[in-house]
Each structure stands twice: as structure tokens, then as C-alpha cells.
Amino acid sequence: MGRAPCCDKANVKKGPWSPEEDAKLKDYIEQHGTGGNWIALPQKIGLKRCGKSCRLRWLNYLRPNLKHGGFSEEEDHMICNLYMSIGSRWSIIAAQLPGRTDNDIKNYWNTKLKKKLLGKQRKEHQARRASNLKQDSMKKSSNSIPLVIADHGIQTPYWPEPLMPISTSYPNQDNRHNDHASLRKLLIKLGGKFSDDFQQEPYDDAKNSLQLPIEFSSTYQQFNDQKSINLFSFSSSMSSSDNPYSKLLSNEYNIEGAGMHMLQGLNGFPVDEFDEMICNNPESLDEFKCRHYGVGTNNGVSSGPISTESTTAWDDMGSFINPPNITNYEALQQEVREECAFDQLRYLGFP
DNA sequence: AACAAACCCAACCGCATAAGT
DNA sequence: AACTTATGCGGTTGGGTTTGT
Numbered sequence: 001m002g003r004a005p006c007c008d009k010a011n012v013k014k015g016p017w018s019p020e021e022d023a024k025l026k027d028y029i030e031q032h033g034t035g036g037n038w039i040a041l042p043q044k045i046g047l048k049r050c051g052k053s054c055r056l057r058w059l060n061y062l063r064p065n066l067k068h069g070g071f072s073e074e075e076d077h078m079i080c081n082l083y084m085s086i087g088s089r090w091s092i093i094a095a096q097l098p099g100r101t102d103n104d105i106k107n108y109w110n111t112k113l114k115k116k117l118l119g120k121q122r123k124e125h126q127a128r129r130a131s132n133l134k135q136d137s138m139k140k141s142s143n144s145i146p147l148v149i150a151d152h153g154i155q156t157p158y159w160p161e162p163l164m165p166i167s168t169s170y171p172n173q174d175n176r177h178n179d180h181a182s183l184r185k186l187l188i189k190l191g192g193k194f195s196d197d198f199q200q201e202p203y204d205d206a207k208n209s210l211q212l213p214i215e216f217s218s219t220y221q222q223f224n225d226q227k228s229i230n231l232f233s234f235s236s237s238m239s240s241s242d243n244p245y246s247k248l249l250s251n252e253y254n255i256e257g258a259g260m261h262m263l264q265g266l267n268g269f270p271v272d273e274f275d276e277m278i279c280n281n282p283e284s285l286d287e288f289k290c291r292h293y294g295v296g297t298n299n300g301v302s303s304g305p306i307s308t309e310s311t312t313a314w315d316d317m318g319s320f321i322n323p324p325n326i327t328n329y330e331a332l333q334q335e336v337r338e339e340c341a342f343d344q345l346r347y348l349g350f351p
Numbered sequence: 352a353a354c355a356a357a358c359c360c361a362a363c364c365g366c367a368t369a370a371g372t
Numbered sequence: 373a374a375c376t377t378a379t380g381c382g383g384t385t386g387g388g389t390t391t392g393t
Contacts, residue, residue, distance in 0.1 A: 052363085056363085
């Protein structure tokens, strides 16, 4: 049994709103307010519309002080930065942009901003690839990560298979995260700093398994000059050893399963797009190779963040994304992160 | 000029959750 | 506590508009 419909669909008008309907709704709300009951509103006004539809029309279009179109560069920055941080939580993003609706921002992101970003990345990558083709081929020395040259000519980094079996699945979790590529994506998605606790986890198996990054903040931080997400520190800060949250750090819960699954829900970030950005930036891959495999273009220097002086696409992207000024920005991010982390813990069955 | 493809955005849909009983 | 209902949210769709051929 599904939920009962909120209105009689047969007697409800759908589709675009006429100016008359707009005027009726606007006049009524301006004079009487919504009355806290959208369902009853259309009947009071004499509109053959669903209450839900009225609410949406008011919020997205008729409400005073709404801006339509003409997003400024500053707004672009804010949207990008927030999206990178919290994903497609449009209502939260919209709350930071006065006069903008979640729908508006969502549409703007999907139709323009996303393409703007990806287009920029592609262009830069192509230009760089053309000029660096020679250098790249020389870098492929015997001790570097093998690169698979795909038919389309794009270099795809080869990720060694882990010895550790991928953990069991979780309720409602599909299989797409249960492979190595997805794990990498999740790390990228996380983009945060792994704590020392995590560094000691059993995945540091030099034989063949993936060595999870001690600090994977570099690429993401160039996107977003913010405090790293330190989820494992967050977990370990819950001191009691029998605290269920701390079990995330123990063998009782497989980090790769519970932990990574927890991470996976943190941002809701569209992995494919981010991954494309990552793959389109040889520097970031080089940095990763350098840091975690001891090879690459940084002469083996593997500590500390990537120099902020280096002129990379990531820097450029970072400058594009970093907001000039956002009210309560960090507090908001922190709040959302914690909320998401708790959501995930609840999802895993913790109280 | 005619048509097709791509783009854009308002509106809809269904789910999750808060609020009320 | 259990159930019902309203609200809020994010994903998706449909149709109008613009651009390309």
C-alpha cells in the first residue's frame, strides 16, 4: 500500500502556471500568509492546483526577493565549493545564497556549471597532454605504476588488486563499491586526511595490496582549501573501547566495508565526474604515485602537501572554487559532515 | 526555410522525515 | 508506541527555446 495522494489528481490542474493563477496565489499569501497548511490553500483561493504545486510555485518563483538567472562569479564559487564539500544537498547550498532557490541552483549546476568545470578541465588536460607527451613517456620507468594505454589513447592508471578480500556487502548496498576502482573513487571522494590510527590498519601490506594513503588530502585540498575530513579521528574520538563507534576502527568491523561504506555516504559526490577530473590531471596522479609508491615526478619527495606554488590545473581549479567569503561556511561544513557521519553509523545499525 | 539536436528550466514525482493525533 | 498526514527534498521529466545543419 502506497501513501494516499495529497490531493484529488483528477480535479487538479497540472503544467505551467498562468499569470492569473500566479496573481491569485501571490496576492493571497501576501495578505494572509500560507496559514501553515499548503494542502488547504488552493481550495481557499479557488485554485485547481495541488497544495504541493502551490508551495513549489511560491517558493521557486513567486516569493519576494528571488533572483532568476544571472549567477555571479562569486555565486559560482560558492556553489562549486559547497557542492564539492557536501554534494547535491541543494537546499543547504541554496541557504547560503540569498535569493536563490534549490531548484534554481540545481538546474544551474546541471546545465551550466558542471559543464563549465569539466570543459575547463578537459581543455587544460588536452593542452598539457600535447606538450608533455614526450616527458610522460620517459617517466614510465620500470619502477613506476604501469599505465594501461587504452584504445582511445588516454592513459589509465593501473591499480594493483588488493590481497585483502573485499568485505561483505551491507544492506541496500549495491556491488559497485565492492571493487578496487570504486575503493579508489571512494578515497578520492573522501578527499580527506586519514589519521595516524588509520595508518596502522592492516592494509599496509607491502606485498601487493593497496596501501591506503596516509594523507590523501592533496588533490581535494587543491579543490577546496578547507580543513580535511578526518573521519577516523572523528570515530576514534569516541573514547570508550566498547563504544560501537570505536569498533569501526577495530577488526570487528572491516574498515574497507564499514568504514569505507560510511565514507561513501559522506558527500554524495558524483564519483564519476570527480574521477574524470582526477584522471584528467596527470599532476595529481603523479603526486599520488609519488606519495604512495615512491615514484613519480616529485623526485620521491613524499611528505607534506603539494606545493601551493606549483601551477597546476588543480591550483587553477582551487582558485576557481574557493569562495571569497562565505558566511558560516566552515561551521556549516562541519555540521553537515557530522550529520552525515552519524547518518552512516545509524545506517550501519548503530544506535 | 525546414528540420533535428541540444539546451534549459519549470514542474512533477516519490521518498524520507517531522509533526500531529 | 503506533499510526496518519503534511512538508521538504532531490531526482527526473516534458515541453518550450535556441542553435546547428
